[in-house]
Amino acid sequence: MLNKSFEVVNQDYHNMGKVSSQIKKMLLQIGFDAKILRRIAVASYEAEINMVIHAYGGNILMNVDDEGLITLTFHDLGPGIPDLEKAMTPGWSTADEKARNLGFGAGMGLVNIKRVSDTFDIKTSPAGTILTLTFKGY
Amino acid sequence: MLAKDIIKILDAEPININTKHFLEKDYQFCFATDLMSDALAMISNDDGSTVLLTGCCNIQSLRTAEMLDLELIVYVRGKMLDIDNLDMTKEMRCNIFTTHYTMFDACGRLYAQGLKGVNVE
Numbered sequence: 730m731l732n733k734s735f736e737v738v739n740q741d742y743h744n745m746g747k748v749s750s751q752i753k754k755m756l757l758q759i760g761f762d763a764k765i766l767r768r769i770a771v772a773s774y775e776a777e778i779n780m781v782i783h784a785y786g787g788n789i790l791m792n793v794d795d796e797g798l799i800t801l802t803f804h805d806l807g808p809g810i811p812d813l814e815k816a817m818t819p820g821w822s823t824a825d826e827k828a829r830n831l832g833f834g835a836g837m838g839l840v841n842i843k844r845v846s847d848t849f850d851i852k853t854s855p856a857g858t859i860l861t862l863t864f865k866g867y
Numbered sequence: 868m869l870a871k872d873i874i875k876i877l878d879a880e881p882i883n884i885n886t887k888h889f890l891e892k893d894y895q896f897c898f899a900t901d902l903m904s905d906a907l908a909m910i911s912n913d914d915g916s917t918v919l920l921t922g923c924c925n926i927q928s929l930r931t932a933e934m935l936d937l938e939l940i941v942y943v944r945g946k947m948l949d950i951d952n953l954d955m956t957k958e959m960r961c962n963i964f965t966t967h968y969t970m971f972d973a974c975g976r977l978y979a980q981g982l983k984g985v986n987v988e
Contacts, residue, residue: 746930753934763936770934771907832903832923832931841908 731759731793737777739786739806742831748789749773752801759793761866768845769799769864775838776803776860782828783807784858797866802859810853817843868894868982870939870962873918876976879941879964882948883956886938894918894939896985899974903931909985910935917985920973924965926952932961939963943970 733755735748753770761769773789780787784807792800810816817839824834843849846862853859871890873879886892899920900906910917918939921928924946932940942948942965948956956963966973978984 743926746927746934750930750933767934767936774930774934775904775907831925831927832901832921833927835902835904835908837902837904837908841904844908 730795731755731791733791735789735791737780737786737789737805739781739784741781741786742827745778745781745831746774749777752789752791755791756793756799756866761797761799765864765866769801772842772845772862772864773801775842776801776862778828778833779803779838780805780807782824782833787857793866799864799866801862801864803861804859805857807857809855809858810851813851813853868977868980870894870918872980873939873941873977873982874964876980877941877964877966877968877973879966882942882963882965883953884962885956886960886962889938889962892916892938895983897974897977897982898985899970901970903927906931907934910937918977918982920970920977922946922970924948924952926955929955929959929961933959937961941966941973943968943973 752773753766784805787805790802815821819840820836822834822836828834847865848863850861870892894916896917898910898917901923915936919937920941922943924942940963945967
């Protein structure tokens with residue numbers, strides 16, 4: 730039904746969140762409900778922030794199938810997450826001063842993404858991290 | 868609590884007003900934070916009836932409001948958006964004010980008049 734790829738630029742703090750804004754607007758045009766859009770937007774925004782702050786940027790792929798299943802795949806260029814268990818712990822963060830000044834680094838990112846997604850899959854290695862989320866649109 | 872009452876209680880000045888008739892909109896909840904991840908975590912099931920109080924007056928507070936469909940942000944401690952970010956507000960549904968009160972005082976004034984904190988599971 731719909732396939733779209735977006736580029737996320739490393740350390741581009743000013744445009745951080747722009748892709749998630751585009752994704753939300755595109756899904757709104759398809760006609761998805763505001764509540765599901767809010768969940769998708771929160772997950773996408775948090776993941777996009779992680780890519781900009783921690784993971785050297787990368788790509789976000791959005792797929793919407795005929796049954797209304799929305800799949801977002803975040804493929805970053807970063808060094809991987811050394812300790813995934815710690816990264817999934819509320820309050821744990823490695824964000825730098827600049828990110829904290831922008832209001833991030835609360836250590837809620839991955840926890841929050843998992844909470845609002847219907848499925849959550851993360852694969853990480855020194856070659857990068859691939860986060861795949863799905864949402865039932867209907 | 869109506870938006871116009873929140874503004875009056877906080878003695879708040881408008882930075883940007885984008886939604887028609889929003890002064891008559893009823894707000895049930897308030898969330899106060901400088902951490903946008905906390906706002907995203909705590910308000911994500913909201914229906915837009917939450918006012919965000921924050922001292923984080925940068926573009927990411929606007930993006931956070933956009934993701935959550937928030938229609939009212941009040942910046943505390945008299946903070947203002949810079950010109951670049953002000954342009955972005957014109958494309959948004961969000962209404963933005965600034966109050967000279969500190970975060971603590973602003974929260975206290977609203978709480979005393981009956982506005983509630985968001986429900987935390």
